[in-house]
Amino acid sequence: MGQVSGVSGGGAWGRRPQVSSDPPVVASSSQVPVSVPVAAGVSGGGAWGRKPLVSSDSTVSASSSSSSTVVASETARGSEVRNPVPSVQVAATDKKEPMKRPDKGGVVAVRRVNLYVNHFRVNFDPESVIGHYDVEIKGENPTKKISRFELAMVRDKVFTDNPDEFPFAMTAYDGQKNIFSAAKLPTGSFKVDFPQTEEMRARSYTFTIKQVNELKLRELKEYMTGRSSYVPREVLQGLDVVMKEHPSKCMITVGKNFFTRETEKDEDFGFGVAASKGYRHSLKPTAQGLSLCLDYSVLAFRKAMSVIEYLKLYFDVPDFRQFRNFRNNVEKELTGLKVTVNHRKNKQKLTIVGLSKEDTKDIKFDLNDPEGKEPPRKISLVEYFRTKYGRDIVHKDIPCLDLGKNGRQNFVPMEFCDLVEGQIYPKDDLDKDSALWLKKLSLVNPQQRQKNIQKMIESVDGPSGGKTIGNFGMKVETKMTPVEGRVLKAPALKLADRGRACREEPNPRQNNQWNLMKKGVTRGSVIKHWAVLDFTGNRMPNGFVENLIERCWRLGMQLEQPIVYKASRMETLSNYNALEELLRSVIDEAFREHNGARPTLILCAMSGRVDGYKTLKWIAETKLGLVTQCFLTGSAAKGGDQYRANLALKINAKVGGSNVELMDTFSFFKREDEVMFIGADVNHPAARDKMSPSIVAVVGTLNWPEANRYAARVIAQPHRKEEIEGFGDACLELVKAHVKVTGKRPNKIVIFRDGVSDAQFDMVLNVELLDVKLTFERNGYNPKITVIVAQKRHQTRFFPATNNDGSDKGNVPSGTVVDTKVIHPFEYDFYLCSHHGGIGTSKPTHYYTLWDELGFTSDQIQKLIFEMCFTFTRCTKPVSLVPPVYYADMVAFRGRIYYEASSREKNLRQPPPRGPPSLASSFSALTVEDKAVFKLHAELENVMFFV
Incomplete structure (x- = not known):
């Protein structure tokens, strides 16, 4: 080893640290003016301060050393580091930090339960x-x-x-x-x-x-x-x-x-x-x-094993006499995997880039004389391994693995290669x-x-x-750390009984679920003009449409007979032009045969899950403004009345009906308040996708005090960017949509943000919220705003200490909240398990209040979120995630579907050029055409087409 140079001094070293004995301290609404007056006497959220200076060349680093990047999974608050803090500078006097907890936690409960949590003190x-x-x-x-x-x-x-x-x-x-x-x-x-x-x-x-x-x-x-x-x-x-x-x-x-x-x-x-x-x-x-x-x-x-044995097991063959019959499948399975070679002691990991075109016995190459005295001579691979390594090749009639790199080939017989441990097999590729x-x-x-x-x-x-x-x-x-959980009381719900509002009390003994066997939806929709598209070639279950109509009427909906019925084939779904023509023909026939009517709904029967579903949704929702409801004929045949009821709930919500409401309005708010809930999420491409855009979804409530109907906006932004571009504009658009429906502008807004780690709280507060505040202020609008982050990507789990502390499935009861011991030392967070975990172990949602101008106490904000979880429109039980976030997640996924459908159609029209993607195609820049892919049709901007 060489000489040590530049040894520097150091701090308190040279002793083994001792463990401390001290205990740790414990809708299209652009025409609507934004000058609608706020209710008299309601104050805004206060001056926000100066707009931060945006620097194009500055970044915020988690490390104090520019020469060093710490690769670690957790931040100071314990969440995964996924994206750097954006390059935004805020004056020190204006910079906002996550708020402190305003009290000592909640105290309200119908009962208390003893739990263990998978946190171990260090x-x-x-x-x-x-x-x-x-x-x-x-x-x-x-x-x-x-x-x-x-x-x-x-x-x-x-x-x-x-x-x-x-x-x-x-x-x-x-x-x-x-x-x-x-x-x-x-x-x-x-x-x-x-x-x-x-x-x-x-x-x-x-x-x-x-x-x-x-x-x-x-x-x-x-x-x-x-x-x-x-x-x-x-x-x-x-x-x-x-x-x-x-x-x-x-x-x-x-x-x-x-x-x-x-x-x-x-x-x-x-x-x-x-x-x-x-x-x-x-x-x-x-x-x-x-x-x-x-x-x-x-x-x-x-499994870590020889490539030969792996292939025999994987393809279920005793030998390779029929290798040519599945050569392409072998190459597809092996390419990209890592191996070590067993004819040498060096255990360096090498990557399989493909198979040799020739069988092993036919491969020859020029062998150079190591001393350079003799000219290169032609030698077979079989002879080379025998003379160089003393190894006879057994499987000569199959190709070699190509382990080369940088364009240089390196052929090694399969029998001398072993798969490296720890290579994930995609769960989507597993058999049933x-x-x-x-x-x-x-x-x-x-x-x-x-x-x-x-x-x-x-x-x-x-x-x-x-x-x-x-x-x-x-x-x-x-x-494990013992903690006490508080079980919150389920809210009374408003349903309908023979057309009249009735009170429904979710039963804790039934895990806070309710049923609609003898009850109806709160407000049933009237659907006079609708169509059926049967993509199965007339193989839809007998009487299904009639039975669905009957089930809708029992729920309080008025679903008339369809005015258009067309039979097609599943192949139509994979043909963009044919599919668009079919959908337009439905619109034309309805208009022509029924006095200018336009279908409120198209019911689509499918025999299986196909990519054409994505194309159908993209065309219908961005180009034609059609609400569609798809279903699988196999599920319909087996599902019975319950299946039809679930389908009816989705249809009712999509066309403007209301399935369930709270009997009593959210108690925190005053009678004169007009409140809006906003949810936001960003959907990122899959791990190996290096070019697709990230999809932003922002949703907002259109009614108050019911707060169960939402409008949605979909936005594309550069690849893997978490900070929402134009968040203020999106929120203002949703406020305008709310005004268009209610005639009132919200004086209080609660924003729920999904998908951000603790390290990105600064971005949410000092970039996204600031953008919302400044956009509102520029339009003479100053509502009070609360910002809450909802996190599901964490590892915290709760376990009942005894059977009496849990549900019938052994999980924590629906409505269990924990805000002691395992929460942040002083910031405003809590865990809520609002749902009933029927399968596996319940995963609570971690809610983090970053900013609160509305002045919630711990009890009030926990009660609000738990009660909101009962208003999710697609099911008759409380869900695990507050609905604005749940819906935003669904809409962002819908945007991903649009992108995949548009990319598929674009590639069919014009195959992509070879070579690395351009800036525009990798979505580091977005063209007008790119953004148009995600623009919702005006007919659907203010309806819940996505549920």
Whole structure:
């Protein structure tokens, strides 16, 4: 190794930190003027301050060092880091922060239950200091990217060769650029040499390490005790890497999840794929102190085995005599997978890029003389492996794997290649039986999930195993945190009985569900002009339409006989022009034969789930302004009266009816208030999609005090951008739609934002909310606004302590709220399990109030959200997510359908050019044509076409 240069001094080092004995502290409405006066005497939300300066070249970094990027899963508040904070600068005096909790939590309850939560307290020494080091590893060619395999290889050699200076057990490495250490490390540049072997040529690297920060755990304690509002994000990220150091060596690592290497017999699917149980964990500052939140998970993996044996199992063949018959399927399955070779000792992971065109026995190449004395000679691959490695190739009549890179071929016989562990098998590709079994393993009941979590926290391979965390002065308690939950009272509902309003009290013993066997919807729609499109070729169940009409009438709807009936085929759905022509013919026939009538609804019968469904929705909702209701004939035949009732509820909501309302209006608000609920979500492309846009959906209520009818807007924005562009304009449009329907402008607005992590709260407050405020102010409008984030992407789970504390399925009761111990130390959040968990383990929604001009107490805001969960239009039970967010999620997904349908149609008309996508096609820029794809038809802007 080379000489150490530039050793710098360091902080409080040289002693093993001790665990602290101190306990932790615990609608088209553009014509509507926005000058409609606000109700007299209602004050606005106050001056918001100056508009922030937008900088095109500044970014906010979570790290104090520009040369180092911490790869960690959690932020200071414990949520996943997915997107950087946008480049917006707000003057320090104007910058808004998440509000503090206004009280000590809620107290209202019909009963209290004892629960356990999968949070495990982490004790740490607040006087400890952790060194944060930046690591840079360069090869002989400085411009060549170093693989993760090489990074680990070089780091391991440095530490192995110098155990006194670089103690493994006192450090944690994130696998890329960051090392965190409980001991002082040398700094400088080191030359790392690997001598030539039969397996590898001689290599030389430069390992440069420099200290970039000292992480003082005192800052974390001060933050959790409320003595500091500074978020010690880098401290938490460093501790997160420390917690992951041991399991990353013992378990299969997939992103931020860890899975066991051993699989049990009942977890093997039998075709080279098996399920593996594991967990995901995160560190969270909570009211009881630092917590480790750990939850159970399951994934399907390709088994680590020889490629030959894998193919035999996967394709269920004893040999490869018929290989040519399934060659294309083999190449499709193997391409992209990683393998190691077994004819050499080097276990570097190589990627399969394809198969050789020729069979192994026919491959020949030029072999160069290593000493350069002889000219290259032609040699067969079979002879080369026999002379070079002493290996005879058995399977000569099948292709080789191509393991080359950068356009250079590297053919290796399949029998000398082994699949690397930890390669996920997509669950969508599983056969029906395997998919059901994986679902069964994933959706275990609460008691089993609790046992699985307990087993993992106690495992020697788990996050509390090994010596590393102890050397950093940390200790994880292995008992789940006990908490008290409060069960809220379900609201009385308004239904109808023979045309008159009636009161319905959801029964807690029936998990707060209600039924419509002898009741009707609150306000049934009148549908005189509608059509039926049968894409099954007249194979719709006998009498289905008549039975559906009868069920609608029993619910209080007036569904007349259809005025147009057309039979078609499923193939029509895959033909854009034919489908649009068919839909237009329905409109034309209705207009021609029924005195200018336009179909209020088109009922579409389908025999299966096909991509043409997306095209149907896109054409109907953006080009023609048609409300459609699709159904599967197989489900209709088996579903009976319950199926028809569910279909009727969707139809009623889509055409302007009301299925359920609260008997008593939301008690928090005053009689003179006009209130609007807004929901917003961003739908991002799939992980491997590098070019599709992100889809924004914003929905808002159109009626008050019922607050159960919504208008929607769909917007496309650049790929994977979470910050909503033009959020203020979208909200103002929805306010205009509300005014158009009610004649009143809301004086109070509650915005529910979905899909953001804790690290993005700053963006929500100082970019999105600011945009809304400024847009409203420019239009002479100043309502009071409350902003609440709804989070489902977390690992927190609650388990009843006894049978008496749970529901009939062993889950926490519907309406259970928790706002002690495992919430934020001082900010305004709580967990609510509003729904009944019938399958698996209930997942609560984490609600976070960031901004509140309406002045809710904890009890009031919890009651509001729980009661809203009873107004979701598609079912007769409370849902798990507050409806504005639920609907926004549905609309954003609808926007994704539009994009996929339009892309498919565009590619059929004009195949995309080869090569990398352009800026416009990758949606880093959006053209007028791009945006038109998502523009709703004016007829549908203010109806719930999406439910």
